[in-house]
Amino acid sequence: MFSLLLFISLINLLFCSPAARNDEPIIGVLAQEVFSPKPNQTAYIAASYVKFLEAAGARVVPVMINMTMEEYKTLFSSINGVLYPGGGVSIISSGYQRAAKAFYDLAIEANKRGDYFPVWGTCLGFEQLMYLTSGKSLLSFTNTSGIALPLNFTEDVKGSRMFKAFPPELMRALSSEPLTENSHHWSLATLALYTNEELKSFYRVLSTNNDGNVEFVSTVEAYNYPIYGTQWHPEKNAFEWSRPYIPHSPSAVRTTFHMAEFFVGEARKNFHKFPSKEEEDKALIYNYNPVYTGAESAFEQIYLF
Ligand SMILES: *[C@@H]1O[C@H](CO)[C@@H](O)[C@H](O)[C@H]1NC(C)=O
Ligand SMILES: *[C@@H]1O[C@H](CO)[C@@H](O)[C@H](O)[C@H]1NC(C)=O
Ligand SMILES: *[C@@H]1O[C@H](CO)[C@@H](O)[C@H](O)[C@H]1NC(C)=O
Ligand SMILES: *[C@@H]1O[C@H](CO)[C@@H](O)[C@H](O)[C@H]1NC(C)=O
Numbered sequence: 001m002f003s004l005l006l007f008i009s010l011i012n013l014l015f016c017s018p019a020a021r022n023d024e025p026i027i028g029v030l031a032q033e034v035f036s037p038k039p040n041q042t043a044y045i046a047a048s049y050v051k052f053l054e055a056a057g058a059r060v061v062p063v064m065i066n067m068t069m070e071e072y073k074t075l076f077s078s079i080n081g082v083l084y085p086g087g088g089v090s091i092i093s094s095g096y097q098r099a100a101k102a103f104y105d106l107a108i109e110a111n112k113r114g115d116y117f118p119v120w121g122t123c124l125g126f127e128q129l130m131y132l133t134s135g136k137s138l139l140s141f142t143n144t145s146g147i148a149l150p151l152n153f154t155e156d157v158k159g160s161r162m163f164k165a166f167p168p169e170l171m172r173a174l175s176s177e178p179l180t181e182n183s184h185h186w187s188l189a190t191l192a193l194y195t196n197e198e199l200k201s202f203y204r205v206l207s208t209n210n211d212g213n214v215e216f217v218s219t220v221e222a223y224n225y226p227i228y229g230t231q232w233h234p235e236k237n238a239f240e241w242s243r244p245y246i247p248h249s250p251s252a253v254r255t256t257f258h259m260a261e262f263f264v265g266e267a268r269k270n271f272h273k274f275p276s277k278e279e280e281d282k283a284l285i286y287n288y289n290p291v292y293t294g295a296e297s298a299f300e301q302i303y304l305f
Pocket of ligand 2: 143147
């Protein structure tokens, strides 16, 4: 009887039946070094990334930047996805990069085994993904530090996983109104992606943008892995207010939620679990309190570690 039940649940897992869904997803969000460290304040996470995931039904665990590879491995087998936020640290050598690489390598290996583990990169996180996939720094300087833009969708968006469930009117708004906030000096030129074998064969380009000089890649999904990146900031529209160019229109705010719903939906396909309720409770971001920084920073609230 037991082995029959086991067999049935394995079949469910394999064929992604409605029963094979994790309705309690927990997503890791990478911390990164603060610019001027103080005692007990060496790393941070902007609270908007946490709210973004929570709004779509996930809980969040902070991924600290100083853990051992063994600790990252244990954490990986406890969570259902990982998000690399934007920010300002090195994508070649930093604690953020080290943690991102650990989770990227574990995710590739897991997905190859059929253990579906999604990865999301926003802004710096997008650039980090490009570096991890190509092993090269291929970015170009662009005039894009503080501007909202419409997305220039590619033909490939039609068959994409990311935008499949987006309402047609929101797709029209995204392609005609400046709903995506860009805060980056560096971008991956479309030409740089298409002339790099690793990137070209790994990522499907879903949208591009242009700063007037350089056409750059703004949204990607990997062909064969649940790995996603946006050079723009889906989390800011609903949750950040300290810059005048962050769009807050109804369509802009809906964009935040549809992107979050998509990624959290991907995390519901993963079945990693903490070994115990106690360990889960201890790891959750609820153990930390965000502080208000809106007056002096680009973020309304941040978590400091
Ligand atoms: C840093 O945190 C530890 C543990 O929470 C605490 O014991 C210590 O007093 C803190 N140090 C400072 C300078 O706040
Ligand atoms: C950068 O873009 C802004 C518009 O977003 C424009 O006003 C400005 O002139 C541009 N700067 C350069 C150096 O091209
Ligand atoms: C959108 O991308 C296409 C293909 O690269 C390009 O021909 C077109 O000029 C772009 N449109 C805008 C508004 O940037
Ligand atoms: C890593 O950072 C956290 C949070 O600042 C701290 O509590 C912990 O002691 C650090 N661990 C190591 C091994 O440095």
